[in-house]
Amino acid sequence: MADVVEIPRARGRGHADALMRWVVVEAQRLNCEAIHLDSGVGADRAAAHRLYMRNRFDITAHHFSRLPD
Template sequence: MTTSTTAHATARTIAELDAGETAQAFEVMRELRPHLTDVDEFVELVRGQRREGYRLVVSYDETGRLVSLAGFRHLNSLYAGSHLYIDDLSTLPSARGKGHAGALLRWVDEEARRLGCAGVHLDSGTARHDAHRLYLASGFVIPAFHFAKSL
């Protein structure tokens, strides 16, 4: 599912990356996941996640540069039924505020509808206020707290 959209006088193309294109997303993913320091390791990690249904959809700017991405999975759970879960949403600093992440969220919404999902879910770090504003403006609500324990 590839679409071209225009917003804020910026042309963008949205496309899903196949397994052979994963390395293209490394620079953008590092903005969100700076602990990833090796492109080959990143590709291998994503390869494992792809076996569990992980998908990558990306936004290219008007020059053809990959500037934003969303990594997501189709899940089923007792609390939410069939839904898409966004693991990763990242945009290069130079491309922020130009509508790329919003366009990706809309793409994921459409994919969720296509798959017959009841909704879209994501978690976000508590200090990511700009991201929270985007999520709230995109129709997300905060229905729960996420708890985690390191072992």
């Protein structure tokens, strides 16, 4: 799963939380062992990170990358 992004006029209506609840229920239905979600970093991702933590996702890793010189 990758970042969840809503269009501005749809924000604040609970759509993203409903989607996260559906993902969890669907994963349970499919007997998944875990749900993994990748998210970018930066101040512009703060709302997304709050969404994930509010829905009981934990930060379990850091991803490092480097561009060649």
